[in-house]
Amino acid sequence: MRPAIENSRNPLDNQHHIVFLYRFYYTAGMTVVTTSEARAALSQIAARFDAGEVEPVVFGSHRRAQAVIVPFEVWEKLLEQAEDERDLQLAQKRLASDSGARFSSADVAAAAGLDRTHHPTAG
Secondary structure: OOOHHHHOOOOOOOHHHHHHHHHHHHHOOOOEEEHHHHHHOHHHHHHHHHOOOOOOEEEEHHHOOOEEEOOHHHHHHHHHHHHHHHHHHHHHHHHHOOOOOOOOHHHHHHHOOOOHHHOOOOO
16 A cells, blocks of 8 residues: 555645655755645644644745745744844934934923923923
């Protein structure tokens, strides 16, 4: 009898095959499964993620990479890194155009026409 992995029409039907696809993704280039294969294997993919697997599943129409399924924890880390990168770029842009001028809170209050003498934190 042949192993189930060889009898399956859907390469994602067998968890061992999913692991193979993940390893192949990192070692020999990107393997893209079809959208219908990914759809059929969603519960298996979620189970793998619940078991601690973090490798992405790349899928798309006609095996053309269109999307990636990743564990939520990976998504959170990616989002945090993207936000950090955006913040860094904004800070670098601001530093590049910084005139060096600084203003005290008293200067800002005076420019706004505020009387700081009646404010409890006024110094």
